[in-house]
């Protein structure tokens with residue numbers, strides 16, 4: 001039975017999706033995204049100096065939070081939200097009232113496809129999130145639910161319904177998201193390869209999640225999208241999205257959810273300083289040789305049936321399994337627990353996804 005694409009016109013989800021942007025810069029990049037973003041509500045997480053005035057271009061519906069707002073809202077648990085690191089963006093995930101999140105960095109521009117057309121990255125993320133994933137059996141013709149593709153011969157019919165998609169991981173043209181050592185040895189390398197594919201990351205396989213062009217379903221995986229303790233006062237940075245990706249993938253595998261990577265592309269315009277990055281990353285480069293085996297071997301109990309239950313169980317395992325690597329992981333485990341407390345405080349079970357009528361500006 002052929003699988004017709006799930007919809008001819010991609011729904012905009014304008015009332016069901018928030019765009020979260022962490023920033024220490026300005027938001028001029030929104031002008032080029034205006035045709036694609038203007039119908040959505042933005043959540044701007046202003047990092048660094050809270051007295052700095054961040055201008056949101058006219059015509060955008062937004063709420064903006066700075067460090068003082070985060071501290072006012074979260075109280076003594078605000079310490080679980082990183083300061084002076086893009087990891088602060090996860091506050092936007094928790095404060096949102098919508099079903100879907102798209103997060104993008106402020107140096108990510110609209111990319112063009114090989115036909116020279118502007119890419120509507122959000123539309124592709126929505127396609128990815130609204131169609132199933134295939135984590136349990138690899139389809140060699142990539143995404144079987146996309147126009148012009150299907151399941152190939154030998155693909156079990158019993159698995160063709162697929163799994164609900166929790167995460168849509170987009171990629172980048174131009175400045176690649178390389179770690180500092182790679183960036184240092186290949187300073188001029190640019191990603192010019194447009195690969196027209198969306199893949200499901202198989203169950204049992206981890207991946208390095210990049211936060212610059214990322215969509216996800218808050219209802220399915222939101223409480224696991226904690227970007228950890230990074231930046232000011234922390235021994236590590238630029239492992240925010242990685243940490244979240246490893247936690248999310250283990251939980252997605254446990255709950256039977258899917259993670260996709262590939263299209264859409266954005267144009268990553270700025271290379272961050274590799275020497276500054278090396279200082280942030282170096283412990284992570286060393287520690288991850290222990291962190292990855294930890295996540296590869298972690299087993300969540302059958303009693304953990306919700307994302308919060310999985311995440312709290314995982315936090316206990318992080319403390320027991322990684323605490324001896326460095327006291328940082330003991331702090332991180334506590335941060336994970338504080339994060340869930342914040343999430344549940346901001347997202348009481350009964351809360352609907354009703355779009356809120358907050359005026360623009362400071363919440």
Ligand SMILES: O=c1ccn([C@@H]2O[C@H](COP(=O)(O)OP(=O)(O)O[C@H]3O[C@@H](CO)[C@H](O)[C@H]3O)[C@@H](O)[C@H]2O)c(=O)[nH]1
Pocket residue numbers: 021022023024025046047048083084085086087088104105106107177210211212231237238239240241270271272
């Ligand atoms: O202290 C900070 C630094 C940055 N931001 C905002 O976060 C994003 C990403 O910043 P930037 O583009 O400078 O960093 P990259 O190295 O290109 O980012 C990659 O590493 C990940 C960070 O761990 C990031 O998700 C990847 O894209 C911008 O919007 C900055 O304004 C911040 O809020 N606080």
Ligand SMILES: [Mn+2]
Pocket residue numbers: 105107268270271272
């Ligand atoms: Mn960047």
